Amino acid sequence: VLDFGRMPDDARPAGSATTDFPAATGTSGATDAHLNAAAVYDFYRDRLGRDGIDGKAGPIVSVVNVTSFGEPMDNAQWDGQKMIYGNGSAKYRPFSAARDVAGHEMTHGVVKYTADFVDLGQSGALNEAVADYFGNAIEVTSRGIPMTDPRAALLGEDLCRTGTPEACAGRRLDDRRTTVADYVGAPAGVDSGGIHINSTIVSGxxxxxxxxxxxxxxDRLVYRALAEYLTPLDDFVDARNAVLAAGRALGLDRAQLRTVAGAFDAHGIKDGWQRRIGVDSRPLLRELSTESVAPDVAAGRWVVATAGKGAKGSMAVHTGAVTGSAEPVRLSPEDGRSHGWPATDGTTAAWVAMGPGADGNWGMEVLxxxxxxxxxxxxxxxxxxxxxxVRVSGGDVAFLLTDHATGRSGPVLSHAGAPVAPIALPEGHGATGLAFHDGLLAWTESWQVGERTVSAPTVYSLAAGKVVAQYVVDDANAVAEIAVGSLRLAGGRLLWVETPFDRTKGSTIRSGALDGSGATDLLPAGPRPGTGTEPRRITGLTASDRAVTFAEAARGETRNTDLPKLWQLPLNGGTPERMSxxxxxxxxxxxxxxxxxxxxDATAGRTDLVVRERAAGTC
Structure with a gap:
């Protein structure tokens, strides 16, 4: 059973009362784990003078034959205390069987006791890169494999029960990837900022x-850089500088230092590489900790939530001008709570503070x-x-509230600074995806009809005190259920996205009148641009009085072309153009x-808050 952070209660060390170990220790991967741990220990001790993972002769623990919820776990991991090796499957051998994999995972432990890289973005990719390097170095050294062997640069090539080593390898250190040509602009939510995707740029x-x-x-050069020069939040250029500094400390001559610098140059690891990628947006705030908390903007003023560099510290809400003419200002207090999910109308900001309140009880306070x-x-x-x-309009604040004590859930409103008051929904109805603009609230209302879920974009007028428009999307006669979301109120219209649960069908953007008199397709379902056949999947929508902008993504997340891109079209319809x-x-x-x-935007090797004034057109 996979259980990170502690040893499973029923786990017992592999052992034998005699010199003959039972055959099960071989089939489970225990023998391999022991032999490979010894090889890794010997490498670090004999070549680099390090006594074990912690450098203090501490115990080296491996857990083998691990499954994930009863299913094969085709992976291995250092969990902060020990090695975790998957039990393999019909496709893979037990993961402890690969010496480079064992060296890779144990090197993560060495990293913990040295540079202690933060596992996010470029610093996380450095963690993987150093582990890749030493994992392969350990294997080729202990097995006498020459560096000229084409398989020397492969990681995990011996794990597959079938297929070639080249096809089996999880990564290869000779893939020739560079920053400018190949860096994948992944945010924190995708591979922790691309830590595995981008690692071979450095390990190469x-x-x-x-x-x-x-x-x-x-080996001594890289280890010296790791142990004495690199720090938790370092990036690719910091790694270059650290290795060169270690080289000078080790007495490398000028030719050798030029060789080191040339290797980093060949992979595009040098000052200013992010600028050479080419971006057409203007940054407002650099290096945000997450892309999962949306910003907001109105009347030229933006608000966003982020933690410190490397996701250190609690989330805080900041504001600034779209013109970028002044430094961003922190809005949320430093009270030990996490502040996020901000909204603004250009004059006022509102957000959620999560954590212990003044009474010591944990809660979600709206500020x-x-x-x-x-x-x-x-x-x-x-x-x-x-x-x-949370939404703001004219100083009023609206949000969706679920009361765990009563079980009641729905939209609430604080008008003119008064305490919040609920907006009643019919019995059995729920609401998601709130929008708020010029005295109108909108949400997706849903309810059950038999076993089916009916969804309806809904508009509520504060002045009239009632629902003035509702568009039922899914009813008992529908062929397939449809997800409804991303509601926006703009230009006197209600906008929303409809995405069928059937993944062979694409998303549609719809536009409805605010009096409920009718809806039309603003962007009919169709293929994702450039694919011809892949259905369009819209993952986000926003709108102004003139234009609608949406994000759409492919199904993968390992290439830049798979990651979400923004498109814009006029509010009254037309052909979408690339926003950026x-x-x-x-x-x-x-x-x-x-x-x-x-x-x-995650293009420049980090997640930045950025702006563009108009669509870029065709890219």
């Missing part, structure tokens, strides 16, 4: 150094504050309640005035 440079210099010198400063106001304390979809030609992931678009859009 390190492997080139090992193939060019004496291997023992290269508000003028963008230009002033006291923080508590809109709703939220004890024993769940808050979602940035090649990395583009997330959580929010529209300001006209065609201006703010979003979270």
């Amino acid at each position: 440079a390190l492997w080139d150094i090992r193939r060019t210099l004496d291997p023992l010198l290269a 508000a504050r003028p963008l230009d400063g002033g006291p923080v106001r508590s809109v709703h304390p939220g004890a024993n309640q769940f808050v979602a979809d 030609c940035n090649r990395g992931g583009q997330y959580s678009p929010v529209a300001d005035r006209g065609t201006r859009v703010v979003w979270l």
Whole structure:
């Protein structure tokens, strides 16, 4: 059973009362784990002078024959205390059988006790790159494999029960990837910022150094950089500088240092490489900790939530001008809570504070504050309640509230600073995806009809005190259920996205009148641009008085072309154009005035808050 952080209660060390070990220790991977751990220990001790993973002769523990919820676990992992090896499957041998994999995982332990890289973005990719390098170095050294052997650069090539080593390898350190040509702009939610996807850019440079210099010198060079120069939040260029500094400390001559620098140059690891990728957006705030919390913008003012560099510390809400003429200002107080999910109308911001309140009880409090400063106001304390979809309009604050004590759930409104009041829904109805603009609230209302879920984009007028428009999307006669979301109120229309549960069919953007008199397809279902056949999957929608902007993604996440891209079309319909030609992931678009859009962009080796004034057109 997979159980990270501690040893399973029923686990017992492999052992035998005699010198003859039972055959089960071989089939389970225990023998391999023991032999490979010894090989890794010997490598670090004999070549690098390090006594074990922690450098202090601490115990080395491997857990083998691990499954994941009863299913084969085709993977291996260092969990912070020990090695975890999957039991293999019809396709793979037990993962402890591969010496390079064992070296890779144990090197993660060495990293913990040295540079201790944060597993996010470039620093996380450095963690993987160093583990790749030493995993392969350990295997080729202990088995006497020459560096000229084509298989020397393969990681995990011996694990497959069938197929060629080249096809089996999880990574290869001679894939020649570079920053400018190949860096995948993945955000924190995709492979922790691409830590595995982008690792071979660095490990390839390190492997080139090992193939060019004496291997023992290269190993000492990389280890010296890891143990003495690299730090938790370092990036690719920091790694280059650390290795060169280690080289000078080890007494490398000028020719050898040029060789080291040339290896990093060949992989594009040098100052300013992000600028050479080419981006057509303007950054407003750099290096956000997550793309999963959307920003907001109105009247040229933006709000966003982020933790410190490397996701250190609690989330905090910041604001700034789209013009970028002043430094961003922190809005949320430093009270030990996590502050996120902000919204603004251009004058006021509102957000959720999560954590212990003044009474010591954990809760989700809704706070508000003028963008230009002033006291923080508590809109709703939220004890024993769940808050979602905070929205602001004209200083009023609306959000979706679930009360765990009563079981009641639905939209609530704080008008003119008054305590929140619920907006009643019919019995058995729920609401998701709140939008709020100029005295109108919108949400997706849903209810059950037999075994089917009916969804309906709904508009509620605060002045009339009632629902003024509702568009039923899914009824008893529908062929297949449809997911409804991303509601927006803009240009006197209600906009939403419909995506069939049937993944062979694409998403549609619909536009409805605010009096309920009818809806039309603003963007009919069709193929994703450039594919011809792959259905369009819209993952986000925003709109202004002039334009609609949406994000769509492919099914994969390992290439830049798979990651979400933004498209824009006129509010009254037309042909979508690329909002930005940035090649990395583009997330959580929010529209300001006209065609201006703010979003979270991961192209430049980090997740930045960026803006464009108009669509780029054809890329």
